[in-house]
Amino acid sequence: MERIFNAIGLGLVALAFVASLGRVAYLNWNKAAEESTKYTHIRLAHWQLERGIRNAFDEAAREYEKLHPDVRISQIAIPDRVYTNWLTTQLLGGTAPDIVELGFGSSEDRLAKHFLSLTSLANRPNPYNKGTNLENIPLQNTFYDGMMGGFYPGLMEFYGITLTTNTIRMFVNLDLLKEITGSDSIPADYQELISVCEKTRRFAKKFSRPIIPIASSRYNAPYLMNRFFSSQTQKQTKKIGPPGDFPQNAARTVEAFVDNAWSLDSPDVRSGLELMRKIGREMQPGFMQGTRDDALFYFIQKRALMITTGSWDSSNISSLANFRYGIAPIPTPSKNDPEFGPYVLGTISEAATISGMGLGVTASSKHPETAKDFLLFLASKTGDQRFADTSKLLPAVMDTTPSQAAKPFQINEEGYPPGFNLVASSDWADTSRILNNSYFKLFSHGGNVQEFVDTIRPDFLTAYGTDLARMYSARKRASQRFDVKLAADIQLLSCPPPTNSPAERETKTREAKEKVDLVLSSLNGNDRSTYYLREVGEKLQNKLLSSPR
Amino acid sequence: MNRTLLFLLALAASLLSANAQTQAQTQAQTQSAPPLREAWKNASLFLFNDAFSQFQKEKTTNPREASLGEALSLLGIQPKTQKNLARSLSILTALAAENPSDEIGLAARFHLARIDELHRTEPNLPAARKQYLSLLEDAPASPFSQIAASRIALIDLHLSAPDPASLDETEARLRPLENFLRTPEGKREFHTMVGLVLNTRLGNPTTVLRHLLIASKESFSQKKIESDVLFTIAEIADTQGDTALAKQYYSRFVADFPQDIRTFLIKKRLEDFSAKK
Numbered sequence: 001m002e003r004i005f006n007a008i009g010l011g012l013v014a015l016a017f018v019a020s021l022g023r024v025a026y027l028n029w030n031k032a033a034e035e036s037t038k039y040t041h042i043r044l045a046h047w048q049l050e051r052g053i054r055n056a057f058d059e060a061a062r063e064y065e066k067l068h069p070d071v072r073i074s075q076i077a078i079p080d081r082v083y084t085n086w087l088t089t090q091l092l093g094g095t096a097p098d099i100v101e102l103g104f105g106s107s108e109d110r111l112a113k114h115f116l117s118l119t120s121l122a123n124r125p126n127p128y129n130k131g132t133n134l135e136n137i138p139l140q141n142t143f144y145d146g147m148m149g150g151f152y153p154g155l156m157e158f159y160g161i162t163l164t165t166n167t168i169r170m171f172v173n174l175d176l177l178k179e180i181t182g183s184d185s186i187p188a189d190y191q192e193l194i195s196v197c198e199k200t201r202r203f204a205k206k207f208s209r210p211i212i213p214i215a216s217s218r219y220n221a222p223y224l225m226n227r228f229f230s231s232q233t234q235k236q237t238k239k240i241g242p243p244g245d246f247p248q249n250a251a252r253t254v255e256a257f258v259d260n261a262w263s264l265d266s267p268d269v270r271s272g273l274e275l276m277r278k279i280g281r282e283m284q285p286g287f288m289q290g291t292r293d294d295a296l297f298y299f300i301q302k303r304a305l306m307i308t309t310g311s312w313d314s315s316n317i318s319s320l321a322n323f324r325y326g327i328a329p330i331p332t333p334s335k336n337d338p339e340f341g342p343y344v345l346g347t348i349s350e351a352a353t354i355s356g357m358g359l360g361v362t363a364s365s366k367h368p369e370t371a372k373d374f375l376l377f378l379a380s381k382t383g384d385q386r387f388a389d390t391s392k393l394l395p396a397v398m399d400t401t402p403s404q405a406a407k408p409f410q411i412n413e414e415g416y417p418p419g420f421n422l423v424a425s426s427d428w429a430d431t432s433r434i435l436n437n438s439y440f441k442l443f444s445h446g447g448n449v450q451e452f453v454d455t456i457r458p459d460f461l462t463a464y465g466t467d468l469a470r471m472y473s474a475r476k477r478a479s480q481r482f483d484v485k486l487a488a489d490i491q492l493l494s495c496p497p498p499t500n501s502p503a504e505r506e507t508k509t510r511e512a513k514e515k516v517d518l519v520l521s522s523l524n525g526n527d528r529s530t531y532y533l534r535e536v537g538e539k540l541q542n543k544l545l546s547s548p549r
Numbered sequence: 550m551n552r553t554l555l556f557l558l559a560l561a562a563s564l565l566s567a568n569a570q571t572q573a574q575t576q577a578q579t580q581s582a583p584p585l586r587e588a589w590k591n592a593s594l595f596l597f598n599d600a601f602s603q604f605q606k607e608k609t610t611n612p613r614e615a616s617l618g619e620a621l622s623l624l625g626i627q628p629k630t631q632k633n634l635a636r637s638l639s640i641l642t643a644l645a646a647e648n649p650s651d652e653i654g655l656a657a658r659f660h661l662a663r664i665d666e667l668h669r670t671e672p673n674l675p676a677a678r679k680q681y682l683s684l685l686e687d688a689p690a691s692p693f694s695q696i697a698a699s700r701i702a703l704i705d706l707h708l709s710a711p712d713p714a715s716l717d718e719t720e721a722r723l724r725p726l727e728n729f730l731r732t733p734e735g736k737r738e739f740h741t742m743v744g745l746v747l748n749t750r751l752g753n754p755t756t757v758l759r760h761l762l763i764a765s766k767e768s769f770s771q772k773k774i775e776s777d778v779l780f781t782i783a784e785i786a787d788t789q790g791d792t793a794l795a796k797q798y799y800s801r802f803v804a805d806f807p808q809d810i811r812t813f814l815i816k817k818r819l820e821d822f823s824a825k826k
Contacts, residue, residue, distance in 0.1 A: 243785045244781025245748070247811075351808055351810045413812070416813060480668060483621070483660065483663050484621045485595065486696075487660065490693075495585075497586070514770060517734055517770040520734065521774060524741070527703060528703065
């Protein structure tokens with residue numbers, strides 16, 4: 001009997017021991033693996049394959065490691081073509097790096113679920129700005145654009161901390177320019193641009209060389225075309241609508257069209273289309289079918305004198321071009337231009353440029369506080385300056401100085417808002433489709449403005465109607481979501497997170513109050529525009545019903 | 550025998566107890582926040598499905614708050630269905646009937662109005678307005694009532710005929726609501742709403758100016774809206790020939806929004822004023 005009891009007892013001990021061992025081993029397995037090294041590892045993923053940018057990240061990492069010897073930072077550069085799929089897999093698998101560049105594959109739903117909100121960081125001064133003139137300024141206000149590149153209006157939260165600013169510029173092959181014109185001075189205004197284009201065509205014909213004035217594609221062309229067209233509607237835009245309504249929104253543009261304040265026959269619209277045709281005729285035939293790479297190859301292979309693209313392509317061009325090149329602003333017509341000046345208010349301002357290369361912290365990060373701290377280090381005045389100096393990109397933080405290479409991309413704030421474009425908002429798919437399907441009538445050899453307008457006219461108002469309706473639905477959905485967020489934030493305000501520090505409690509309560517106020521204000525602002533979209537939509541439908549097709 | 554057995558049993562129990570403690574500590578580390586707070590956090594981040602499950606689980610501990618969360622999450626869950634809307638409506642109606650004046654009851658009443666205004670396929674704006682007004686009259690100090698005032702303004706101005714006389718009449722009808730505005734946020738939202746909507750609908754500029762000037766005295770959480778308010782005041786004043794007021798607000802705009810796309814235009818206008826002196 002005694003043996004049986006002992007056996008039972010021993011068995012229980014053994015069972016308990018094995019169960020405990022297994023359980024403890026299971027709980028600590030990940031922790032042990034993590035602690036097997038003495039360093040805190042932070043991984044940063046992005047799609048910037050350019051050497052300068054990778055060097056800039058490396059340099060920042062090494063500097064940070066000097067300040068924090070227990071931290072090691074590594075970067076993973078993933079090509080942009082596979083970035084979305086790669087990130088999706090990593091996020092769903094819970095294996096995403098601590099820090100991830102936002103853009104490809106980071107929809108708002110994904111951000112909410114798989115990333116940490118950085119709003120609290122955005123509202124507090126950056127500790128790495130201590131000793132500088134930005135010391136006591138909330139992080140978001142230390143950026144030229146208020147860090148709006150990291151703000152997601154649909155979520156009402158900051159999810160990214162941005163590092164750079166991008167602008168659109170004209171790149172000119174100086175060797176070719178000198179060969180063609182005898183000078184390497186870049187066209188400074190529209191008339192000079194057209195003159196150089198004409199000389200290029202004559203030169204190509206005379207020497208039987210396959211050179212076109214401007215390399216373009218369906219990716220590059222809109223940057224140029226929108227800029228030129230909107231220079232012609234600047235004055236009109238200022239006149240449409242009541243005082244204060246400038247630059248106008250998409251709904252106001254459509255309402256003005258419905259009210260006949262402007263039409264496809266308005267002189268300024270015709271002038272804008274004529275300008276587009278003139279520029280389009282300087283590009284390679286069929287450019288609207290070409291890709292971004294096609295355009296870049298034309299320029300790199302010296303088959304085009306110029307290309308218009310963003311500062312993000314600068315390092316590509318710099319590493320691939322075996323010729324001298326210059327960079328200049330897009331020479332839209334000035335108000336003194338004899339042909340296109342009458343409708344121009346002035347140079348188009350770039351003040352609304354939004355910062356880019358936003359980095360977010362993933363919710364699965366094992367060291368979120370270190371990851372956030374590294375982002376603050378990167379986004380400090382000295383951090384962003386160092387990053388800009390090495391990457392040769394424009395910095396995003398105030399009071400920093402662009403490197404010599406980035407100077408041509410500096411934002412030009414001295415200018416006026418652009419006028420409206422025919423595609424009233426950049427995401428208006430139906431209006432874009434109608435225009436894209438008919439551009440050949442505008443840009444082809446035998447085409448002209450009248451033929452283009454005649455082709456788009458029958459479906460133009462209908463396209464505005466569907467795009468406006470889509471915008472209305474999106475705004476309505478946003479308000480419906482904000483409703484729930486508002487109630488949730490009010491509840492969260494009434495039960496602040498537990499903390500023993502009174503100062504921390506005060507900060508959290510203040511932040512919670514600001515959050516409620518921001519949502520409330522956004523909800524009302526969004527609803528104002530939703531109601532207005534509905535009113536314009538009803539007006540447009542009435543016009544459609546009363547106009548014979 | 551008994552001593553050996555007792556020792557072994559005690560050893561087994563202590564091992565199991567230590568293991569249980571380790572497990573409890575691990576759980577405490579990962580789930581330290583109160584469950585309803587986590588659910589509201591998810592709702593705030595638009596993770597409505599997660600929030601909904603959490604609210605449902607917590608209905609026994611705090612039934613009214615959890616029911617409010619459940620009803621609101623149902624409004625956010627995609628795809629939107631009539632079934633979810635009806636269920637949400639039923640929960641909110643019950644919460645409002647049970648106690649219409651506690652925080653949960655006031656929130657329920659506000660969202661019943663929001664359903665009529667925004668969530669139904671066909672909105673019922675008069676019904677929404679009636680509920681907002683009743684909320685405002687019953688509990689003006691509630692944050693929901695302060696929002697309700699601006700909602701009434703939006704609905705009334707939207708339903709008004711677009712001619713200037715009708716818009717003036719509507720605006721006059723809205724003025725008594727100003728007596729209910731208790732918080733700076735409530736004042737700012739109401740006057741911004743009336744001013745900007747009237748301006749969009751081409752209402753009387755003097756009336757627009759009155760509302761926006763009151764709004765401009767408060768602090769704004771949305772910089773974009775603040776910049777629009779300042780710019781509109783300055784432009785209306787400029788159009789009406791009130792140079793002093795125009796200059797004051799143009800200057801405030803330039804100082805507060807040096808990076809705005811309108812700043813250069815405004816600087817030029819200020820230079821014109823100086824040149825005319």
